[in-house]
Amino acid sequence: xxxxxxxxxxxxxxxxxxxxxxxxxxxxxxxxxxxxxxxxxxxxxxxxxxxxxxxxxxxxxxxxxxxxxxxxxxxxxxxxxxxxxxxxxxxxxxxxxxxxxxxxxxxxxxxxxxxxxxxxxxxxxxxxxxxxxxxxxxxxxxxxxxxxxxxxxxxxxxxxxxxxxxxxx
Amino acid sequence: xxxxxxxxxxxxxxxxxxxxxxxxxxxxxxxxxxxxxxxxxxxxxxxxxxxxxxxxxxxxxxxxxxxxxxxxxxxxxxxxxxxxxxxxxxxxxxxxxxxxxxxxxxxxxxxxxxxxxxxxxxxxxxxxxxxxxxxxxxxxxxxxxxxxxxxxxxxxxxxxxxxxxxxxxxxxxxxxxxxxxxxxxxxxxxxxxxxxxxxxxxxxxxxxxxxxxxxxxxxxxxxxxxxxxxxxxxxxxxxxxxxxxxxxxxxxxxxxxxxxxxxxxxxxxxxxxxxxxxxxxxxxxxxxxxxxxxxxxxxxxxxxxxxxxxxxxxxxxxxx
Numbered sequence: 001x002x003x004x005x006x007x008x009x010x011x012x013x014x015x016x017x018x019x020x021x022x023x024x025x026x027x028x029x030x031x032x033x034x035x036x037x038x039x040x041x042x043x044x045x046x047x048x049x050x051x052x053x054x055x056x057x058x059x060x061x062x063x064x065x066x067x068x069x070x071x072x073x074x075x076x077x078x079x080x081x082x083x084x085x086x087x088x089x090x091x092x093x094x095x096x097x098x099x100x101x102x103x104x105x106x107x108x109x110x111x112x113x114x115x116x117x118x119x120x121x122x123x124x125x126x127x128x129x130x131x132x133x134x135x136x137x138x139x140x141x142x143x144x145x146x147x148x149x150x151x152x153x154x155x156x157x158x159x160x161x162x163x164x165x166x167x168x169x
Numbered sequence: 170x171x172x173x174x175x176x177x178x179x180x181x182x183x184x185x186x187x188x189x190x191x192x193x194x195x196x197x198x199x200x201x202x203x204x205x206x207x208x209x210x211x212x213x214x215x216x217x218x219x220x221x222x223x224x225x226x227x228x229x230x231x232x233x234x235x236x237x238x239x240x241x242x243x244x245x246x247x248x249x250x251x252x253x254x255x256x257x258x259x260x261x262x263x264x265x266x267x268x269x270x271x272x273x274x275x276x277x278x279x280x281x282x283x284x285x286x287x288x289x290x291x292x293x294x295x296x297x298x299x300x301x302x303x304x305x306x307x308x309x310x311x312x313x314x315x316x317x318x319x320x321x322x323x324x325x326x327x328x329x330x331x332x333x334x335x336x337x338x339x340x341x342x343x344x345x346x347x348x349x350x351x352x353x354x355x356x357x358x359x360x361x362x363x364x365x366x367x368x369x370x371x372x373x374x375x376x377x378x379x380x381x382x383x384x385x386x387x388x389x390x391x392x393x394x395x396x397x398x399x400x401x402x403x404x405x406x407x408x409x410x411x412x413x414x415x416x417x418x419x420x421x422x423x424x425x426x427x428x429x430x431x432x433x434x435x436x437x438x439x440x441x442x443x444x445x446x447x448x449x450x451x452x453x454x455x456x457x458x459x460x461x462x463x464x465x466x467x468x469x470x471x472x473x474x475x476x477x478x479x480x481x482x483x484x485x486x487x488x489x
Contacts, residue, residue, distance in 0.1 A: 014328040014329055014334075015328070015329070015334040015335075030338075031338055032338040032339075032400060032403075033337050033338040034337055034338055034339055034343075034393075034396050034397045034399075034400045035328055035335050035337065035393045035396060035397070037389060037390065037393055037394060037397060037451060037454035037455070037458075038451055038452045038453060038454035038455050038456075039452060039455065040455065058328075059328040059329075059390065059393070060323075060328070060329070061323075061390065061451075062451060062452075065450070065451070065452050068452070
């Protein structure tokens, strides 16, 4: 069987849970995570295809570097801390800017409403509404509730269909 | 497979026979030979540790995990078991005790550090809050913090307006380390912080700057790097790589203070390494960190290695 390679870009504000998600996907220990300076990359084998996941730090100072990683992205994963309501506006703005990027045009986007294990987490439907996701017309998108901490909702099979338009998976 | 198993037992058997013969010839057991032939420090303590762990006697095997207050009794037991007369060999007990204190101390230090790491930063806890504010005061004595939640935290290299989310997997250990560095090594900590905020090559002229397109060049985030270096120090400790260093510099049991002093050293060294490596920008952080880690591991393989000699054992203990 031919092994297909998929380039996945993992973005979001700092403390959204990107690195935890990455390590969860790679079935690695998640108890020693530190804030990401720069980026992490991992290759994950899953059901005959190879996911190359790029996890870029979300600190404001690092966000200008995100654009250096846009090229050849097959899937954009945007992670949101569902319990950090104070920053919903900021995260919405960053996402809107990403969706406007020429280099990311047409790239399917998966939004993870992370930290659903917290009592104060907003449900995915509320976040979808707040971010006006229904106005996205130029690409395939999906919002998925998850808890990167427990691993619930992060399974690849749940979002495989995203990559179909890109000719992968 | 079968051949390997046979070979293993053959070698083990051969090793035992050899030890037996040497013991008969010299009249000394392995522990004695190590203590008399190896100078104190990591070289000796690590050999003693390996010898005790590899012993066929249960008592000797478990001696490396006794509580510190049971060490004297353990030494007596070992001497008795090995039929060594303490009156003829007065130095041996003292030497063994020093080794065992270090071995047991290292294990206890791992437990202590792990406990701190597991304790999450809690903004409801006044002690935690006090430490965080102390960190600010030590690093920025001339610029008071205007509010607990403030963009000012970014000035010392936290990610956002509330540092509490940045400690993550390193818990209180990260905060303890940073506060220790800022409080006891203030001058260097402030220097490293100030350098980290500078764009690279501040010594260059503006023209050179533009030529090299250095507008992109930023330093690194001091506090976040501190938390990442805490992770590095933690990994070195838990993997046992720091044994060489601690057995060489801590005259008895290594303590949390030793660990924190090592952290200060690592921060300073990493800073110098970062400048030497001359990375294009912060996105190279993990590459540089990995290279730094490998270099340390290599250095620590040398049994003579002491990372920071400024808290070396006192003379009297060295002569033991």
